[in-house]
Amino acid sequence: MKGDTAGTIRRAERFQIILIGEGLIVGGIAGLVVLLYRMLLGNAEEWRNKLLASAGESPVRMAAWFAVLVLLAWIVSRLLKFEPMISGSGIPQLEGEMTGRLEQKWWRVIPAKFLGGFLCLLVGLALGREGPSIQLGAMVGKSVSNGLERGKTEEKFLLTCGASAGLSAAFHAPLAGVMFSIEEVHKNFSVSVLVSVMTASLTADFISSTVIGTESVFQFEIVKVLPPEYYGMIVGLGIVLGVMGAFYNWFTLKAQELYNKASFLNTTTKLMVPFLCAGVLGFTAPELLGSGHALLEYLTAEDVMLRTVLFILAGRFLFSAISFGSGAPGGIFFPLLVLGGFIGGAFATIAVQNFGLDMIYINNFVVLAMAGYFSAIVRAPLTGIILIFEMTGSISQMLSLSIVSIVAYVAATLLKSKPIYESLLERLLLKQGKRPEEERGQKVLSNFTIQEGSELADVVVSVVPWPDNCLLVAVQRGSEEIIPRGRTRLFAGDTIVTMTDERDMAFVHDKMEMLCKERMG
DSSP: OOHHHHHHHHTTTHHHHHHHHHHHHHHHHHHHHHHHHHHHHHHHHHHHHHHHHTTTTTTTHHHHHHHHHHHHHHHHHHHHOOGGGSSSSSSHHHHHTTTSOOOOOOOHHHHHHHHHHHHHHHOSSSBHHHHHHHHHHHHHHHHHHTTOOOHHHHHHHHHHHHHHHHHHHHOOOOHHHHHHHHIIIIIOHHHHHHHHHHHHHHHHHHHHHHOOOOOOOOOOOOOOOGGGGGGHHHHHHHHHHHHHHHHHHHHHHHHEEEEEEHHHHOOHHHHHHHHHHHHHHHHHOOGGSSSOHHHHHHHHSSSSHHHHHHHHHHHHHHHHHHHHHHSSSSBBBHHHHHHHHHHHHHHHHHHHHSSSOOOHHHHHHHHHHHHHHHHHHHHOOOHHHHHHHHTTTTTTTHHHHHHHHHHHHHHHHHOOOOHHHHHHHHHHHHOOOOOOOOOOOOOOEEEOOTTTTTTTTTEGGGGGGTTTEEEEEEETTTTTTEEOOOTTTOOOOOOOEEEEEEGGGGHHHHHOOOOOOOOOO
């Protein structure tokens, strides 16, 4: 499709209908890709356990297993050199592309991420499937955009659709897929985004559920709803989670920094560190390996001693940082939920022993802590609440989930801890040195919602300090679309549509976000 101004505007008039069809396509393909990835990773733990059991029968076999780990670390390092964009979870790379700072090659990312993520989970690194699933889904969206010769404006929508489909298929969480894509990836709400993303997410979830089933990811037994007299403990838990979340962000970035500062480590030897650690843990503490799903089931199904909870929490925390800091392909999304659950388990156990909490509410605190910890680290509270609701299949704790998420969010913000994916994106851009220049200057339409108290609220268009190389195309007010003039007054809640060249998209995006954001003080 041509990237001229007239063509972009004409096509935008039919966006909602067009994007429903394209959302179906992206959701279907992404759902199949992520479903295959999820099924493969589901077998990885079983295969790893069999390999470790066999290797533990003799010292020779143990030595052979460590040799295999070195070989697999070398293979993953080759994949990283082939396509550096597969490093880590993939979510910062997607956010960078959405704002025009990065460019990913889908035909390289999809196979390299698929194989690299599988190998890392096969050996037992403390990484998750959700980040890779989101990146794989987004790259499917980009492949559809390229195949249909869509412009950059539509490509952004299809990237968002793919990300939503990826999370939906990975966790059987279609609503969380929609919310995460809007709250964290697209960062703007519009009817076009909502309809297309919902279509992709539901399509992917239908495909995944047809094959795997509709059971929730976690089978937690919540015996009773937490009574109001314990809500003070919820606030206390939220504060703890906010502090621990800020520490997690700092520690994760510090681990990455230590890897990068070690001049004697190259890509291959960086990966050998967590791979060999996984080998040692496989014969000493195998419960610390993998994504941690079995650990949460153990925590919520058994009467676990506090010392055991703290040991697993500390071990998983360290191994997660070692695994992710190396740059291995894999996410932190699920591992941080596991850590949050164990923080909640430790908090509840201490409360039972010292503050009169009934033991039947321990699982309640585990679930609450997962949502709060996610909120403190990722800074996407709505996604965290909906994700835990869908993953546990329980709606009985929506009020308490909201309270702990808000408190954790505020606590982490007061500690000046930046959202983890934002920090990781900054590191990635700094490593690259500069924003890649685009080959062509296609026209890109972007939507921004004016917040109450922002610089654009209740002012006329003519007095706004619009960014350079930015054209105000339309103002959407409810179902009405207004052609803006100099005397047109803007109001909170309006969605403004801007057009810019893709080469200026990153600068314009940041400037418009500042103009539309609520001013503090």
